[in-house]
Amino acid sequence: MELELGLQPSAPRDRDAIRPEVAFRCSMSRTPVRLIDSAADAAACIAAIAERRDREAFAVLFRHFAPRLKSYICKLGTDSATAEELVQETMVMLWRKAAQFDPTKAAPSTWIFTIARNLRIDAIRRENRPEPDMTDPVFVPEPAALASETVEHRQRDARLRHAVMALPEDQRTVLQLAFFEDKAHSAIAAHLGIPLGTVKSRLRLAFGHLRNRLGGP
């Protein structure tokens, strides 16, 4: 299977052709194996769960995301058994919240990332995750101009995926550490042996570069 960046329009695909053993065989591989060919495929699976509690669609999502989620949670310093438990919790939460997923607002991988992130904060750090509540009357909504941009999100996410892969090594490393090492920035600096100011500037540089890509043609 080829390395896909989710940029291709979703091709017709036979689900029977998906072989879960590929994921196991390649478990130490640096090259991600795609069991889902695009964000649109994953979104369709989530919609199938929301509409008809489709267990086959759930299995497809599990095969794609479970090994990645476990990788994510293990990188943050959690042992394999606990990580596996959290992967299960994340996938159950995905099943339960499928109707809340809005493909115009975020890519499936982004939505699933936030579910795992919040469950991990709750389970491992034993903290609450404070988040704004958009149903709160005090919440200040987007001005109309910003809101209309959300229809572009699917293309934005595909571009972003490309841009993350294309980042210079040092910038990608700082980003990965920020997301996947549960380290304060000063600890990231110590880890990389560079001054804190450099970490902050690299992080901003990397993120600014990615956001430019989002805003560009």
Next chain:
Amino acid sequence: MTVTHHPGEELLIDFAAGGLAEPWSLAIATHLALCPNCRQTVADAEAVGGALLDGLALAAIDDDALDRVLARLDEAPPIETAGSNQAAPGTVLPEPLRSYVGGDLGQLRWRRLGFGASQVQIKTANDSGAVRLLRVPGGGSVPHHGHHGPELTVVLAGGFTDAQGHFLRGDLQQTDPSVRHQPRSDPGAPCISLTVTNAPLDFSSRLVRALKPWIGI
């Protein structure tokens, strides 16, 4: 009213990544409820998290993991939508702050501090920062002070001015040990803000320092 003072981008990335501890996250979430622009930045950073997740190496998953999670799905009812939040017109505190303090301004029990100000301390599961609502009467000031650690302040009502500028509802001020200031509240209504600190303030006046045990900040 437009928010003009925002958290540094690396703080927003840290919030999106899930690395920021609860007290500081509460200040960010409070700002986000009032600032659509920073919500967009957080959404973009979460999209980076999703893209990084999708690019991770695959961890080996237990052979029976999918069967085990499938067996749990019947006991996992859908969560359709988060119920809509109710708040009376004129409510000042946004969610999630309102839930943390158990109501709006009218429900609070203010405790007097030394300089005409009062506070309400807010409990968080993580204690890496002290969280409080601070009320300074109109035209008053917090005695000149420095900081032994970072400080985040989000204005909720009224306003204040210091060397960094004029801060109004929704504005977030980020200070660190390099900053010494004497914030003065705008004349008129009291200035009410959310503050997060991890060290006692370093008051410049010897008299105020001597009174610190009674001031309690």
